[in-house]
Amino acid sequence: MKRTIVQPADLSGAALAEFKQWLGISSANESVQLAMLLSASLELCESFTAQMPLEQGCEERLAATQGWLALDTRPVRAITSVETLTADGSRNALATGEYEIEIGATGLGQIRLTGEPSDRTLVVSFVAGIAPEWASLPDALRHGIIRLAAHNYRDRDASEPLGPPASVAALWRPWRRLRLA
Numbered sequence: 001m002k003r004t005i006v007q008p009a010d011l012s013g014a015a016l017a018e019f020k021q022w023l024g025i026s027s028a029n030e031s032v033q034l035a036m037l038l039s040a041s042l043e044l045c046e047s048f049t050a051q052m053p054l055e056q057g058c059e060e061r062l063a064a065t066q067g068w069l070a071l072d073t074r075p076v077r078a079i080t081s082v083e084t085l086t087a088d089g090s091r092n093a094l095a096t097g098e099y100e101i102e103i104g105a106t107g108l109g110q111i112r113l114t115g116e117p118s119d120r121t122l123v124v125s126f127v128a129g130i131a132p133e134w135a136s137l138p139d140a141l142r143h144g145i146i147r148l149a150a151h152n153y154r155d156r157d158a159s160e161p162l163g164p165p166a167s168v169a170a171l172w173r174p175w176r177r178l179r180l181a
Contacts, residue, residue: 002060002061003058003059003060003072003073004058004059004060005056005057005058006057006058006059006125007056007057007058008039008056009042009053009054009055009056009129009134010133010134011035011038011039011042011054011134012031012035013134014133014134014135015038015134015145016031016034016035016038018134018142018146019034019037019038019146019149019150020034022146022150023150023153034149034153037149037152037153038145038146038149040149040152041144041145041146041148041149041152042054042145044148044164045141045144045145045148045172048169048172048176049141049172049175049176049177050074050176050177050178051074051075051107051130051175051177052073052074052075052128052129052130053129053130053131053137053141053145054129054130054131054132054133054134054137055077055127055128055129055130055131055132055133056127056128056129057080057125057126057127058073058125058126058127058128059123059124059125059126060072060073060123060124060126061085061121061122061123061124062111062121062122062124063121063122064084064113064117064118064120064121064122065117066113066117067112068102068110068111068112069110069111069112069122070108070109070110071108071109071110071111071124071126071128073109073126073128074106074107074108074109074128074177075106075107075108075128075129075130076103076107076108076109076126076127076128077103077107077126077127077128077129078103078126078127079101079103079109079111079124079125079126080125080126080127081093081124081125082094082098082099082101082111082122082123082124082125083122083123083125084120084121084122084123085120085121085122085123086120091123094122097114098113098114098115099111099112099113099114100112100114106177107128109124109126109128111124130175138175140171140172140174140175141171141172141175143171144167144168144171144172147165147167147168147171148164148165148168151164151165151168
């Protein structure tokens with residue numbers, strides 16, 4: 001998968017405040033490092049669950065072929081544009097009639113070219129995520145992200161890393177989606 005996050009989730013407000021409260025930190029001098037720990041925990045949550053927890057703007061590159069082309073990121077909330085990528089790196093937007101989109105009930109986003117595909121790469125822009133903002137993220141996911149970030153914060157100076165707490169996996173397991181290859 002060649003995915004690029006073009007609009008990352010905002011972790012600076014409510015998420016950072018909740019994390020600082022969990023750790024008992026009131027000063028602002030560690031905010032950047034704490035936000036980075038939250039971001040890493042958010043990525044690990046996505047890796048574990050196979051679902052993007054917080055809404056983000058993304059792009060994926062796909063080889064133009066016949067039939068439906070599925071995006072790897074889930075759950076897709078909206079497909080906003082489809083462009084072709086030329087050999088020189090320039091992009092050309094496809095007209096709405098040149099492709100079809102489908103977003104399934106499970107958040108699987110797919111596109112299909114209506115004409116003959118050529119030797120080109122498609123760049124699909126879309127919005128994906130379980131929740132649009134931190135406050136609306138399901139409690140189990142949010143709490144697991146905070147716990148993992150707190151564990152990494154407290155374990156930062158350990159001579160031997162202890163590994164993530166089992167409680168995080170227990171919180172995230174109901175949200176896990178397995179994919180068959």
